[in-house]
Amino acid sequence: MTPDTLDATLELINQLALREGHERIAILYHGGEPLSMSPETLYWYSDRVRAGLSRFEIQETVQTSLIPLREGHVKFIQERCDSFVGSSLDFTGRTLNGSNEKYVDLWMSKVELARANGITVGPIMVPTTNETADPTKVYEWFKANGFDYFNIERYNGYGAGADRPDNKQHSDFLKALFDLGMADLAAGRPFVANNAVAASIGGVLHGQPGERWGGKCQRDFLVVNPDGSLNTCPDRIEYEQGVWPKAQDGIDAFQSSPVRRNWIKVQMIEHVANHCKGCPFRSFCKSGCPITDHQVHTGSGECAGYRSHLHHVHAYVDTPIGRQHASAYLTAAGHKAFDPYTYGLERNN
Template sequence: MARSSSLVLLQPTPLCNLDCHYCYLPSRGLARVMSHEVADAVAETVGSWSRHHPVTVLWHGGEPLTMGVSRMRALLDRFPPGREHPVRHAVQTNASLIDEAWCRLFRERRIEVSVSVDGPGPGSARVDRGGRDATDRALRGIGLLKDHGIAFGAIAVVSEPTARKAAELHQWFTALGCRVLGVNLVERKGVNTRTVHDDENVAEFWAALAACGRTDRRMSLRDLEHAWRYVRAELAGVAGRWAGLPADPLPMVTWDGQVVPLSPDLAGFSSPRHGRFGVGDVRELGLAGCLARAEETPWVAEALAGVDACRAVCDLFAYCRGGQAANKYFETGRLDATETVFCRNSRRLLMEGLMRDAERVTGKACARPTD
């Protein structure tokens, strides 16, 4: 595993003001806030890493905005601007709590904003603790971002993927002024046990989204851009080099200083065999120190063995890079499994959707990775 990362996730609080039906987080009712000591320990490593490469700190809850502007500002103050390279900040928010004060902070600190909102249609799964739909509140927050000239991206969770749904999402988010859209199909993960088992509709969903993105380029599509980068690398004959690179850490530091060095969705969970998913307290070891000891931790070693297993059997390994340990664990109970429903829906069937769209444009059959 690599010893540094260009992206660090921080959970300033596990608390969320919403209670979305598909949420996987176990402690979203816990009102706790990250201390300055935890932020200081992370900031020290982030500052050191910025000598070598840019670093983005992504504030990701829970709902980060539940902690209030003053507390967030105080945590941001602990971080250096960067040394040879910049340290940037980003926030993932449901947007329902955005107000003028938050917009001033976003502009002042140049914080990149991504909004969790699922698009149009009745029966939204994004509800508050009283069961009330939260979409209108998110749209009010987005309206304030636009009033202040703050660009935003979005992540939408899709429970019933179809070609029609893809077209609706693309049209809605483009009209909203979204800069980049990521799509997460509902996953069996954490406390959520639902997932999507519909290969044909999933493939058609991705094919339709690819067609929308090809004909209207006003909005970037996160998942498809990732796939097209891989396709271009394959055509250039360089994708094979990606397979041999060290596994990228994606460290998550929880509100209480625990470090999860990869697959941040494991944060807050425990395994009967491995105990709590973590490698140490950032206040005691520092973030770099936690990453340095990660491979010696049994659960991380098992997860890396799963990456090796994927490398040995998966024809798309250079694209998916071994999947996510969290999905493997929550679907199979182990971290060293190979194919999951998640990687089938969001990698293999996404690639199938791209091929279908290409065939419809060119009238020619495309070679599948399994050919």
């Protein structure tokens, strides 16, 4: 990203935050691969971001494959990212010399480098049907490798392959991870939390929106490519090229963009289906993620809000001991003050 494009982007972020009434901004350096840049370059961008958004409280986070991590990056992550880095992990798709096992081993060696320098790595996985078919294996892998928390993102329908889980498979995956965590809690064992289960508990217990339930991402998210092209969803940006304005066009062009206004309408009105109106979880779910189709009357029969999982959580927390365990899960996951707009980037220490 050129200096001029960066300046235009920061001005756009400033104006959007002011108009939408936000005092805090989460900045996520994504890719591509942010750690392919030198530490000096990362500091340069960070300095410009902090100066350009000085009126706001900001949180900087890097999302990386982790593979390029080296000692030179450590100080930047410690000082600018609060010793935390998010990293995508692929249990089946990515390979090293044709071997997924070698890739995972290399990834874990980078995790150990980070840990040796006091940096927490937050794994981010997008479950395929390979993972949803064996949630216990996924859960136990994270536990065995020293993680107490991981993030789940939904495998969306943009460019989807044959290994994309349907809504029911994803919902069953969440139910299984919930049960595994609660079983460990009940037995007094260490457990592994994740963002999606934590958000579902927060919704059922406290009516809090979060993650794929009840957010305002189409109003509040801003995704910027290096050339200044814009979107409100990182999953859609490569499929909607040429129909959005650029950062250089300014705040009015962005806010009045027909495609942005249409996606806000989709999220707030059109995605809310008839079955949502009588749902007990509507107050916090709204209708789930707007780019996930409901499959109530087709396919698996599961909605975009994963209602069968929410019912499963509700049945468990409907007892005093279940509520106690669920509250302990939230506390351990750091989601007492869950922010629905940062997709798990917020770390409450």
